[in-house]
Amino acid sequence: MGRVTTLVEGGRIVTATDDYVADILIEGGRIRAIGDLAGTEADEIIDASGHVVFPGGIDPHTHLDTPVAGTVISDDFDTGTRAAAVGGTTTIIDFAIQEKGADPRSSLMRWHEMAEGKAAVDYAFHQIITHLPDSLLPSLDGLVTEGVTSFKLFMAYPNVWMLDDGAIFKAMRRTAENGGFIMLHCENGYAIDALVKESLARGDSDPIFHARTRPSLAEDEATRRGIALAEMAGVPLYIVHMSSAGSARAMAEARERGVRAYAETCPHYLLLTDDRLAEPGFRGAQYVCSPPLRPADHHEPLWNGLAAGDLQAVGTDHAPFFFEQRLVGKDDFTKIPNGLPGIEWRVGLLYHYGVAQGRFSLNRFVEITSTNAAKLFGLHPRKGEIAPGSDADLVVFDPAGSTELSLATQVTNCDYNPYEGMVLQGAISAVLLRGRAIVRDGRYVASRPVGSFVRSAESAALSSSTLVS
Numbered sequence: 001m002g003r004v005t006t007l008v009e010g011g012r013i014v015t016a017t018d019d020y021v022a023d024i025l026i027e028g029g030r031i032r033a034i035g036d037l038a039g040t041e042a043d044e045i046i047d048a049s050g051h052v053v054f055p056g057g058i059d060p061h062t063h064l065d066t067p068v069a070g071t072v073i074s075d076d077f078d079t080g081t082r083a084a085a086v087g088g089t090t091t092i093i094d095f096a097i098q099e100k101g102a103d104p105r106s107s108l109m110r111w112h113e114m115a116e117g118k119a120a121v122d123y124a125f126h127q128i129i130t131h132l133p134d135s136l137l138p139s140l141d142g143l144v145t146e147g148v149t150s151f152k153l154f155m156a157y158p159n160v161w162m163l164d165d166g167a168i169f170k171a172m173r174r175t176a177e178n179g180g181f182i183m184l185h186c187e188n189g190y191a192i193d194a195l196v197k198e199s200l201a202r203g204d205s206d207p208i209f210h211a212r213t214r215p216s217l218a219e220d221e222a223t224r225r226g227i228a229l230a231e232m233a234g235v236p237l238y239i240v241h242m243s244s245a246g247s248a249r250a251m252a253e254a255r256e257r258g259v260r261a262y263a264e265t266c267p268h269y270l271l272l273t274d275d276r277l278a279e280p281g282f283r284g285a286q287y288v289c290s291p292p293l294r295p296a297d298h299h300e301p302l303w304n305g306l307a308a309g310d311l312q313a314v315g316t317d318h319a320p321f322f323f324e325q326r327l328v329g330k331d332d333f334t335k336i337p338n339g340l341p342g343i344e345w346r347v348g349l350l351y352h353y354g355v356a357q358g359r360f361s362l363n364r365f366v367e368i369t370s371t372n373a374a375k376l377f378g379l380h381p382r383k384g385e386i387a388p389g390s391d392a393d394l395v396v397f398d399p400a401g402s403t404e405l406s407l408a409t410q411v412t413n414c415d416y417n418p419y420e421g422m423v424l425q426g427a428i429s430a431v432l433l434r435g436r437a438i439v440r441d442g443r444y445v446a447s448r449p450v451g452s453f454v455r456s457a458e459s460a461a462l463s464s465s466t467l468v469s
């Protein structure tokens with residue numbers, strides 16, 4: 001018996017660089033040929049005429065099934081990856097978290113166990129480092145060998161997640177040699193801690209004070225410091241969940257100087273404002289995340305950064321919780337578990353607010369939602385590309401359709417939708433993961449989860465002399 005073949009017929013194929021109409025022949029999960037293939041026999045035929053076909057989305061920032069602040073994120077690798085799939089994302093990169101004092105590789109094994117046999121889409125991992133004495137530095141090299149090449153470090157949350165600048169710098173120096181990639185959460189942890197203590201002492205303990213005690217300058221300062229440390233260490237840097245206009249400006253200046261700095265932002269920093277934290281009845285707690293939502297004047301600088309190439313990617317930082325889980329912070333905003341859902345809506349929101357509203361081209365949309373993350377995290381050209389030999393991870397998208405976002409229809413396991421009621425231009429008709437249609441007419445249709453672990457190669461950001469923009 002031959003390998004299963006699929007023919008995607010007559011779609012407008014859009015990649016980071018190309019835009020043309022052609023047929024795609026898939027065999028054994030990979031793209032075998034692209035061209036005028038009318039009449040070619042295949043086990044399955046998908047009519048994509050009138051549709052746009054782009055590479056499956058890659059969400060470079062998700063947290064599934066993760067213990068946080070005494071509770072657990074409400075989406076696991078089952079519900080969270082099905083939500084990703086219906087939203088046009090075929091690969092996620094989740095974060096394994098190092099247990100304090102332990103070798104980070106032991107926690108990585110736990111994340112493998114959580115995901116295996118459960119994931120509806122493919123997945124890779126970043127490793128969060130919470131504790132890095134010199135004796136553990138060699139373990140970073142071991143992670144690269146195991147296909148986990150990106151290490152996330154925190155400049156915020158002293159005594160919990162934060163590494164001091166010395167440890168961050170040493171991790172950067174080590175990573176400059178082992179082919180890994182450093183990711184930074186940029187906020188000034190000590191300054192924020194002082195503001196938080198003052199706020200609680202005054203009795204200002206409602207959710208809105210989460211935002212008030214994490215000013216954008218605390219992020220801008222850490223962004224600039226992080227870039228400087230990476231520049232000194234001679235290592236490329238990826239800044240996660242950028243939320244402020246000042247940080248976007250720091251990126252533009254760094255890249256102007258030729259620094260290999262990259263940044264992602266998230267849909268909620270592009271579209272939601274800090275007003276949400278003031279919602280009555282403690283509902284504001286549903287919008288507590290770090291960095292916090294900002295006033296609206298931060299939105300356009302972030303959009304402009306994405307369009308201009310100062311920011312390269314959009315991840316969701318997907319970290320949903322039920323309202324009840326947030327209640328633990330009723331009298332103290334610092335106890336509210338941090339995070340917003342987003343994994344299901346990223347691609348659709350970026351198409352609507354990015355492409356349909358004229359902020360950037362379809363090609364740039366593909367770069368931002370897929371190709372750049374694939375390149376930066378060592379998954380390209382297997383992922384993020386439509387070319388012979390690449391995995392057949394495809395989204396068949398109907399630009400004439402529309403999609404209403406609502407709690408009533410979402411797959412995400414959570415009791416609210418931050419984008420409730422938004423009607424987006426375009427609708428996802430089908431999603432293929434390695435050639436299999438896992439979503440049809442917007443619904444998840446796979447009979448069993450078929451996602452698997454994808455190893456990250458050494459980052460292209462290190463080996464390539466051209467800057468990913």
Ligand SMILES: [Zn+2]
Binds near residue numbers: 061063317
């Ligand atoms: Zn995160």
